[in-house]
Structures are given as structure tokens and as C-alpha cells.
Amino acid sequence: MTIRTRFAPSPTGFLHVGGARTALFSYLHARANDGSFILRIEDTDIERSTEASIQAIMDGMNWLGLEWDEGPIFQTDRFPRYAEVIEQLKAEGEAYPCYCSKERLEKLREGQMEAGLKPKYDGKCRDMDPVDTPAGITPVTRFRNPLEGEVEWNDLVRGSITISNDELDDLVIARPDGSPTYNFTVVVDDMDMGISHVIRGDDHINNTPRQINIYRALDAEPPLFGHVPMILGEDGARLSKRHGAVGVTQYRDDGYLPEALLNYLVRLGWSHGDEEIFSIDDMVRLFDIADVNRKPSSFNTEKLNWLNQHWMRSLPAEQVAEALAWQFELLGIDTSTGPALADIVSVQAERVKTLKEMAEQSRMFYEDFEEFDANAAKKNLRPVSREPVEAIRAALEAIEEWTPENLHQAIIDTAETMGLNMGKIAQPLRVAVCGSGVSPSIDKTLWLVGKERCLKRIDMALEFIAKREAAT
RNA sequence: GCUCCCUUCGUCUAGUGGCCAAGGACGCUGCCCUCUCAAGGCGGAAACACGAGUUCGAGUCUCGUAGGGAGCGCCA
Numbered sequence A: 001m002t003i004r005t006r007f008a009p010s011p012t013g014f015l016h017v018g019g020a021r022t023a024l025f026s027y028l029h030a031r032a033n034d035g036s037f038i039l040r041i042e043d044t045d046i047e048r049s050t051e052a053s054i055q056a057i058m059d060g061m062n063w064l065g066l067e068w069d070e071g072p073i074f075q076t077d078r079f080p081r082y083a084e085v086i087e088q089l090k091a092e093g094e095a096y097p098c099y100c101s102k103e104r105l106e107k108l109r110e111g112q113m114e115a116g117l118k119p120k121y122d123g124k125c126r127d128m129d130p131v132d133t134p135a136g137i138t139p140v141t142r143f144r145n146p147l148e149g150e151v152e153w154n155d156l157v158r159g160s161i162t163i164s165n166d167e168l169d170d171l172v173i174a175r176p177d178g179s180p181t182y183n184f185t186v187v188v189d190d191m192d193m194g195i196s197h198v199i200r201g202d203d204h205i206n207n208t209p210r211q212i213n214i215y216r217a218l219d220a221e222p223p224l225f226g227h228v229p230m231i232l233g234e235d236g237a238r239l240s241k242r243h244g245a246v247g248v249t250q251y252r253d254d255g256y257l258p259e260a261l262l263n264y265l266v267r268l269g270w271s272h273g274d275e276e277i278f279s280i281d282d283m284v285r286l287f288d289i290a291d292v293n294r295k296p297s298s299f300n301t302e303k304l305n306w307l308n309q310h311w312m313r314s315l316p317a318e319q320v321a322e323a324l325a326w327q328f329e330l331l332g333i334d335t336s337t338g339p340a341l342a343d344i345v346s347v348q349a350e351r352v353k354t355l356k357e358m359a360e361q362s363r364m365f366y367e368d369f370e371e372f373d374a375n376a377a378k379k380n381l382r383p384v385s386r387e388p389v390e391a392i393r394a395a396l397e398a399i400e401e402w403t404p405e406n407l408h409q410a411i412i413d414t415a416e417t418m419g420l421n422m423g424k425i426a427q428p429l430r431v432a433v434c435g436s437g438v439s440p441s442i443d444k445t446l447w448l449v450g451k452e453r454c455l456k457r458i459d460m461a462l463e464f465i466a467k468r469e470a471a472t
Numbered sequence B: 001g002c003u004c005c006c007u008u009c010g011u012c013u014a015g016u017g018g019c020c021a022a023g024g025a026c027g028c029u030g031c032c033c034u035c036u037c038a039a040g041g042c043g044g045a046a047a048c049a050c051g052a053g054u055u056c057g058a059g060u061c062u063c064g065u066a067g068g069g070a071g072c073g074c075c076a
Helices: A017-032 A051-064 A075-091 A102-114 A182-192 A202-217 A248-253 A258-266 A280-286 A301-314 A317-331 A341-351 A355-360 A374-380 A383-397 A404-418 A422-434 A442-449 A451-471
Strands: A004-007 A036-041 A070-074 A095-098 A140-143 A150-155 A159-164 A172-174 A197-201 A224-228
Touching: A004 A017, A004 A197, A017 A036, A017 A051, A017 A197, A017 A224, A017 A258, A017 A280, A036 A051, A051 A248, A051 A258, A070 A075, A075 A095, A075 A140, A075 A172, A075 A182, A140 A202, A150 A202, A150 A224, A159 A202, A172 A182, A182 A202, A197 A202, A202 A224, A248 A258, A248 A317, A258 A280, A258 A301, A301 A341, A317 A341, A317 A355, A341 A355, A341 A442, A374 A422, A383 A404, A383 A422, A383 A451, A404 A422, A404 A442, A422 A442, A422 A451, A442 A451
Parallel strands: A004 A036, A036 A070, A197 A224
Antiparallel strands: A095 A140, A140 A172, A150 A159
């Protein structure tokens, strides 16, 4: 059997993490089984669908590297096909025109709710004699759902699910203008596209039996269904625009690597023993839809942060540097005159959680500063530090080969000569060169800042100390 | 209201009747290391929603209760 899966978003917003994970699972199931992954845009709701959303969704998938083999296929291009199938269903008596007004339906629903019943269409037009056809009303088309029996399927993630046909009613498959509705178009599309496995959010569980009945009416074999649970916000509440439902590209802008987000997302609801770290290749090799959980899970930024750091440290520095360049750009920092970005990555990756943070904390490698951080200066640029700083300045100036090794040696030697421990030299030096008390190891920092800038900043620090001495 | 689905540490999870006085990971936390911040090493606290039943034995099977979620559209 050829495995074919699809991701079928409706273009009414960006690609958020829930959708991204559904797409990922669908993608992995295809890749893990040598199948194809198809992107279909469900844009039959012309009112709400936008071009910008289509672009945003594809941007998100591209950033994550979720490549589709076919598509994007637009439902709006397939209206003639839907019309054809609707005609077929009508001709076979599997669908019928319904003239009921929305008002009548609304009343019906209210009455049923009040009586404690599940609201359902009552089938008024189901067996109407054509001679009774009311004039002047353009009807909708309803699917003739079986009255008896039940629908059962073996869900790929939930196991057997059974729903009785008397829970279902005759759903509308075409509006008065002939435009098709969701539960109908998915079936026609999945059938025509030869989709073998439908992997989607569990909010579709209740739609599945209706769709299976349509497949049967069409004499088509239904695909296999796998309903994956939803992702909740940090607080356990449903993701909504107010609760962290942001587009995945927001994570890119916030300094996350796609490898990290993907790794995080795949572990939300899926596991492989005790393993936590998965590259996309690992996922393709190990993923099995049967190992997906049934329970909804909450998004946890702390763990994403940890994974992001892991991937910043593990991926080739050159690769991470490309993503870092974007962050410097966002901050308006010109990196052309400073150290190579890959070197920044190798010294900073283990001390930050995101690339954004990395760029922010690396500003001093590229730009001079006007003043020292007040607290750091107060503590470290004191009169007592003047001599050590002067000494280290001289030692640094004498260095010809500006390498971390030589710098390290110079600091050790200076400390020893002055009978001080390393911290007494390194910390004032750090504040002098960085402007603040936090940086990578002092030798690497000096190395990256460069000799000229280091000496200039040390002079600035000595001036600062001198002023302080004069003031007392 | 009705139907369907879900329920192991704060969070993500392992667990498919005995290997579980429940393991891993993030986070939190103690100690060590240390030029700052980190990273790292070694420890620690922390969970089977509840109640019945089946069984020699239940986190694992069944039923019920509670709690949560979804659906019940001429939205997708």
C-alpha cells in the first residue's frame, strides 16, 4: 500500500504550534514509510480565507523544513469536481434537496436542546415527494445518512471508536449556491488524492463517522484515521490568541532553531523510550503513529529553551551562525568588522537559551559602549584595581599573537607576578572590556573583542578609576 | 443537555498483569568545580484523580464517580 498523508489547513491565520505538530506527524508518517506528503489548502470559506494566511502557513512550513511532495492544492480550484460528485450522489438517491429555512432549523434546535436532546436535523425533506416542492426557494443539498446501525473505525492513535448512526443527522453538503461544505469536500479530496492515512487534530473525531458514511455512499474505501490530541497553553488552558497561540515564525524571530522546535513538538505526545533528543532524521527513522499519546499536552517554554540550547551547541557552528545573523540584523548590529559569527556561536551557545539572547549579549564584540554598567563598575573598577589593570594592559599590549592561549597565559602570569588570584585580574578586566560583569571566559572574550578594542576600553576603564580616585 | 474522547511527579513522558516500595527529561533544589555568567559532575524533593470489581497479584483489565476536552453549523 502506498502511504499518502496530507496536511490540510484552512487559511484563516498563521501556522501555530498545534497545526505545526499535526503537520509534523503527518509528514513523519509519510517519510517513515516511503510515502508522500501533500499540502492542501481548505479555502472553501471564501469569506475568511486570505492570501496572507496561505503565505504565512507556507512560510512556517518552509522554516521548519516540512517539505510537501504535492501541492499546494486549493479546494477553490476543485469546485467543478465537487459539483459533479454532488450530482452523482443526488442521482443515486444518496443526497436530496432540503427547503427548510434557517429559522425553522433554529427553532428545531432550540426545542431539542430544551427537551434535553442532541440537536439534529429532523429529516423533514428527506422523503419529500417532488410534487410538494415549495416554489421560490433554492434548496441546500443534504446527505442521506443511514438511519440505523453504527460506524466503527480503528483509530491509529485511539483504538476502536464506535458511534451510532442515530447520533448523526443529514448534514448539508452543498449550500443554495451549490458551494460545497467541509465534511463533503474532505472526503472527495482525500478520495481523489488517494490519501491513505488521515492524521489530524482530535477535534475532528466527531466528524469522522459522517465522513465514513459519505465514503460508503461513494463506494470508496475510507482511509485510516489517526486523531492526535491538541496542544494546550502553558497554563493548561486551550491555546488561543490570548494564550500563546503565535505563528511558528514568531519562534524564529525569538531566536529558536527549527531543529529545536521540531524536537520539542515531536516529544509533545510522542515518545521513543526515554530518549529526548531527536534530529529530523532520527524522527523519520523512529516515528510510528501508534506511539502517539491520547492525552492533550501543555506547552512548556522551559523545555523548549533547553532543547534550543542543546541544538545551538550541537549543530555545526557555521549552520547556527546563519540563524544568528538574522538576530543581529533585527538588533541593527553591524557584524562585518568583528569576529566570525561561528566563533560567537561556539563561545556563547552554552550560556544563552536563544539566538536572540546570544546576539544581545554579543553586542560588545562589535560595538563600543559609552559607559560601564554601574553595579559592575562600582564593584570592580576600584582604585585597588588600578595597578592590576595597568599591569595586564601592559602584558596584553606586548602580545604579538592574539590567541586565547597567549591571552590566558598573560593573565596567569600577571596574576602570579602581582601575587593575586586570577579573579582579581579577570573580573576588573572583564568589566573594562565588556562594560559589564558577565561574559564568556575572559581569554576567549579578549580574543574575540580584538587587541585594539581591548586596549582602548582598558584605557577608558583606567580613566574611570582615576576619576574615582580623584573624587575621594 | 446529548454524544464522543481524555486522566502517572509543576510540565513532557516510560510503563501493554509480577522486572515498579513507579524510571527518564525539563524546571526547582543541595553540594562540587569555577575568572563572571553559564555549562558540567554528584545528590534531593516531587506523580499512578477517586471508589468498587476481576486476579494469587493492578499504574497496567472491567465498571462507576469526579474532573478536563471536543463536537452537536448552509465554519473548517
